[in-house]
Amino acid sequence: MGFLLAAASAVALLASPALADKIKIGAAVYGLKAEYMQLWSAALKDHPAVKRGDVDVTVFDGNYTALTQQDQINTMITQKYDAIIFVPIDAEAGATPVEAAHDASIPVIGSNTRVHSDLLTSYVGSDDVVSGYLEGKSVLDRMGCKGNVVVIEGPIGQSAQISRLEGNKKALTECPNVKVIEDQTANWSRAEAQKLMENWLTAHPGQINGVIGQNDEMALGAIEAIREAKLDLKNFPTAGIDGISDALRAVKAGEMTSILQDAHAQAQGALDLAIFYAKKGDYKPESDIWAQYKDMPWNGGKDKIYNVPWTPVTSANVDALLAQRSK
Template sequence: MLKLVAMTLAISIAAAGTSLAQEKKTYKIGAAVYGLKGEFMQMWAKALSAHPLVKDGTVKVTVFDGNYDALTQNNQFDTMVTQKYDGILFVPIDIEAGAAGVEKAAAAKIPVVGSNTRVNSDKLTAYVGSNDVIAGEMEAESVIKAIGGKGSVVILEGPIGQSAQIERRKGNQNVLAKYKEVKVLEMKTANWSRAEALSLMENWLTAHAGRINGIIGQNDEMALGAIEAVKAKGLDPKKIPTAGIDGVTDAVRAVKAGDMVSVLQDAAAQAQGGLDVLLRHIAGPSYQPRSAIWQKYAAQGLAWGDGTARQYDIPWTPITRENADALLAERK
C-alpha cells in the first residue's frame, strides 16, 4: 500500500513538473528591419538572436527584411498584427511612412519599440538607439580638422527620409556652419550602399578633379565605396581624409590601416537593449533585463531604471588604431 502511495505521489509530481513546463510563457516577437543587405543590420540581427532569452527559447524572434521599402514594412506590420505577435522591434526605412505600421500595432495593443532608426509616432512604446546628430558632428569635425579647416568636401548621404540620414545631415551641417572656408561640392544619397557610393565617387572625382579634399560618408559602407574609387584613380586615400559611421568590419580594418576614421554604433546594444525594453512592457514590472549591455554602458549613463523610459541612448565609441584589434576580436 505504501509503495502504491509513493508511486502515485511520484507520478503526480512528475505530471505537475510537465504541466509547469508546458505553461511556461513563450513570447513571439517580430523584428521589422529596413534591410539586411548591409553588414550593420546583419550584426544587429545576429546580436538579437544572441540575447539570452532568445537563446534559451523563451523568446521566438522572426526577422522581417523590409528590403529598403516603406510599403513592404507596412505590409509586414499587417502580418504581425494578424498573427498576434506579442511585441515588435522596429527599424524603419522612413521616419514618416513608418508611423502607419506603429498605429496598426497600437490599435491591436501590440507594443512597438524602435531601435537604430526613428519613426515619428506618439504611439511608439519606447526607443533604444544612438543620437545620430552627434555622430554626424563627430565625423564632419574629424574630416574638416584633417583638411585644416578649409577646402572642399563631398557628402554621401543615407536613404532620403530615414532618420539616420536626416539627423546625420543635421550633424554634418552643424559643423560645416562653423567653418566658412569649407565648401560642399556635392551632397547626394548613395542609400547606405558601397556600390552606389563607388559609382558616385568615380563621377565626382572626374567632375571635380583635384578639388576634393575630404569625404564625409554618413555610414561606413559608403565611405568604403568612396575609398575604393579614390584608390582606383591612383590616389592615396590617406591624402583625402574620409569618415564613416557604424564600425562595420572593413571600416575597422580601414581605420587600423589609416585610410579612414569612424565611430562605432553598437548594434548589439541597440538590438538586445530594445528587446529587453520590449519584454518589460509585455511581461510587466517583474521583468529584469538579461542583456549585458546595461552593465557595459552603466558608467556612461545608460540606466535601466524600471525599464519604462521612452528613450534609451546608446553611446558612440570612436574607433582608433588602439582599439581596432579588440573590436575585430569580438567578432570572431
C-alpha cells in the first residue's frame, strides 16, 4: 500500500537525512500481507510529525512469528530507538521483548493487538470482545437464532483471536439453539479460510447456516468458497471485522456484514503517544483523531489504555467509507 518492504523486512517511511534531534521510532507489526496492517502502517506515514520531517518511523514486518518480532525489537534496542510501537502476534510471547525494551528505558506503546505485560507504557486499540459480540450477533440474528454456524478464528494466541472468540461466545450464549459445528483458525488469511470453508461445505452439505469470521479477510475467503460451490450467498449470513476495502464492497453488495476497526486512529494515536514519551512529555498530540473521537480524550497522554470505538458498516455509511478509502 504505497511502500515496499526492504530485504530486512523494514520499511523506512521517511527517507530524508536524519537530523541530530530527530525522533526515531520503530513499529514492530505482526505482518504486512493483508490490507488492514497495510492501512495501519500507511497511517503512520500520514502523521503530521512524520510528513513534516520531525520524526523518522520504520515499520518492521514480523512475518507472523513471535521470534521475528522479538529479534526486531532487540535490534531497535541495540540501535537506541527513542520509542517502539508494538503490534504483537502473540499476547504471551510478546511480553519478553517488552521487558527488554523497558529495561533499556525505551517506552513501548501497544496498538491494535495486546500483549500480556504490565510494562507496556500505553495502548491504543479497540475492544475486541465488543467486535466479536457484534459480528456474532449480526450472523445469529439473520439466522433467526437457530441452525448451525461455523467460526473461523485468527492466529491462536493473538489477543484479537482470544477476545473476539470471547465476544463470539457471548453472542452464542444468547442463542442456545445454535450449534457450532466447526471452529478452526485460518490465521487471518483469505486463502486459508477459503480452503477451510470448501472442506466444511463438503463435510456438512446443506447444514451450515451462518459464518462468523474473526476478520474480513477470512469472511471473504468463506464467501468465495460458497460462491465457487454455486451456492446462494443469501443462505449463509456471514460477518467479519476490520472494514477492509473488499469487505466494504461486499457489504454494499449485501454479501456480508463488517465492523470497521479504525486503522488510522489506532496507528496515529499510538504514534502520538510514542512521540510524547520519547520527548519526556514535551509534546502535544497532532493527529486529528483526538478531535474525531470525543469519547477518547487525550488526557495529557497519561492513560494506560485508549479504546478506539468500533463502527458497524451499514448501507447508510458504506458509500462514505468507500469514498474515504479511495482518497
